[in-house]
Amino acid sequence: MDFSWTEEQRLWRQTVRDFAQKEIAPRVREIDTEERIPPEIIKGMAELGLLGPVCSEEYGGAGMDWTLATIAAEELGRADISLAIPVLYLVEAAWGFIFDRYGTPELKAQILPKVTAGEAFLGIATTEPEGGSDILGACRTKAERQGDEWVINGEKVYISGVRESLNMGGIHLLLARTNPDPAAGHRAFTFFALPLRGTPGITPTFFQDMGRMGISTGGFAMEDVRLPASHQVGDLNRGFYHAMEGFSAARVLIGATCVGAAEAVLEMGMEHIKQRRAFGRPLASYEGISFPLANHYANLESTRLLVYKAAWIMDQKYGPGTHTHQDIALAAALAKLRAPQIGFEIMNEVADWFGAMAYTKECPVEMGIRGIRSYSIGAEGTMNIMRLIIARELLGPEFLPYRQ
Ligand SMILES: Cc1cc2nc3c(=O)[nH]c(=O)nc-3n(C[C@H](O)[C@H](O)[C@H](O)COP(=O)(O)OP(=O)(O)OC[C@H]3O[C@@H](n4cnc5c(N)ncnc54)[C@H](O)[C@@H]3O)c2cc1C
Structure with a gap:
């Protein structure tokens, strides 16, 4: 090692x-x-x-x-x-x-x-109005083959980059049901490359987000959208598996961005508590401040290790190693469970250190709090879905309330 x-x-x-x-x-x-x-x-x-x-x-x-x-x-x-x-x-x-x-x-x-x-x-569109966690149950978007084309009907919501895609062009990887048989389970979905700009039958919607304001979140309804056969991405009815592979990759990178943002905020906070004085001493000299700092730093460092271990496992899978998808799903879920949560706790604590200034836009910490919350609320999988993956890997799928 x-x-x-x-x-x-x-x-x-x-x-x-x-x-x-x-x-x-x-x-x-x-x-x-x-x-x-x-x-x-x-x-x-x-x-x-x-x-x-x-x-x-x-x-x-x-x-x-x-x-x-x-x-x-x-x-x-x-x-x-x-x-x-x-x-x-x-x-x-x-x-x-x-x-x-x-x-x-x-x-x-x-x-x-x-x-x-x-x-x-280039974005991803799996979530639907009926729910994002239970893709299997909630995916109503259907793609039907007609000659050399796919005809798609349905709706996706809470999708990152809808405005960017409409302005710049590009594609969203779209998950759609291609096998109507309820017994098909996970083998019922296919991925498609859907250009939002210039495709007839697309009606976009937009949401006003809480944070990460520089990138849009929106949705789009699809009515008889026609895509050439070349827009199928991956094998027929294997889209769910391709999606899970992408989620694992995204979750590792999310872990890293949350660690980076939390560290930046912690450093801002440390600078502040060294300078700011109360009752005749720097804030940093009070154990009520420095002990939580030590705890947060320990959490941050252990989370960073989880994140880089997950990245290493990714390199083993896609490089010369022998790791399975399960190893990656577990490592990625651990990183995605810990980093947004630990990052949020750090930012919340640092906000306390800044006092009233933290509640104003003079202080950048509020942008961090609004941004990082997107990852514990749901983007690329909720906290409970991470727990569910971890529990599935520890206990076996037979202990899930339903087959995963
Ligand atoms: C900022 C942002 C950007 C996003 N960008 C995209 C994107 O680009 N593309 C895309 O496809 N989606 C995107 N999403 C959607 C995201 O994938 C979903 O929010 C997520 O999958 C959860 O789905 P949901 O919001 O429908 O919540 P639901 O699935 O309805 O879940 C609601 C709550 O129930 C909990 N829950 C659900 N099932 C269980 C269970 N079995 N056990 C315990 N608890 C459970 C969840 O953890 C959650 O707390 C984005 C979301 C956000 C917030």
Whole structure:
């Protein structure tokens, strides 16, 4: 076992940190207020290989491993504590990887170079009005084959990047039911690459979010949407499995961005408690302040280890190792359960240290609190769904209240 970073990993962290601290960190309040990511930041990310980092170089990706991609996620979280840019990064990283792995060469050549250049958006659309956790039970969107086309009807909600996709072009990976037989279980769904812009039959909707304001959340209804056969992503009726693979990848990167953002906020808090005096002494000298700091730091460090262990398992699976999907699902669920929760607790505590200022927009911590909550509430799976995966791996699927 070796906990040290390689020279390549150290240099990569420094490169992303230099970029993110210079180009992103000073503009986070602007991103939060104007509710958009400035195009020059997207261009800079593309130049560094931060859009579709794990995608093949053939399509403009950086061909990185998951550990390097996780380092970048942590650094982007440190710079943008509102977590809007990290969302752009990780959604495209994880789902771009799935599209690269399972999309048709024809469509990949059309879409991926634009995504990796920052000229198109690539997102994920599984959640429906009936629910996001129980995809199996809630997915009403249907795709029917008619000749060389798929005809799709249904609705997706709470989808990241709907506005970006409409403005820039690109695709959302859409999960739709392709086998009406209720006995088909998980083998009833297929993934499709759905361009929202310019596709007849799409009616978009938008939500006003609590946080991570730089990236939109919306939905779209689909009425007789027609897609060519080449837009099928992966095997027929294997979409559920492709989705689970993408969720695991996204959850590892989410863990890293939450660790990065929480660490940045903890550092802001430490600076403040060293400077701010009450009753004649710095706040930092009171154990009522420094002991919680020590606890939070211990939680943060242990969460970081979980995150990088998960990244390492990803590299074993997709590299030379022998890890199974189960190992990845468990490691990713542990990272996704701990990081948003620990990150939120840290930010909440630091807000207390700042006193009244924390309740104003003078203090950046409120952007972090609003942003990180998206991940415990639901984005890429709720806390209880992470617990459910962990329990399933520990106890076996026969102890779930239903077959998973
Ligand atoms: C900011 C944001 C961005 C998002 N972006 C996307 C996106 O890009 N694409 C996409 O497809 N979706 C996206 N989502 C949706 C997300 O995937 C869903 O919110 C999530 O899957 C939960 O679904 P739900 O909101 O319908 O809650 P529900 O599934 O209705 O769950 C409600 C509550 O019940 C709990 N619960 C459900 N089942 C169980 C159980 N068996 N045991 C115990 N508790 C249970 C859940 O943990 C949760 O607390 C996003 C969500 C947010 C908040």
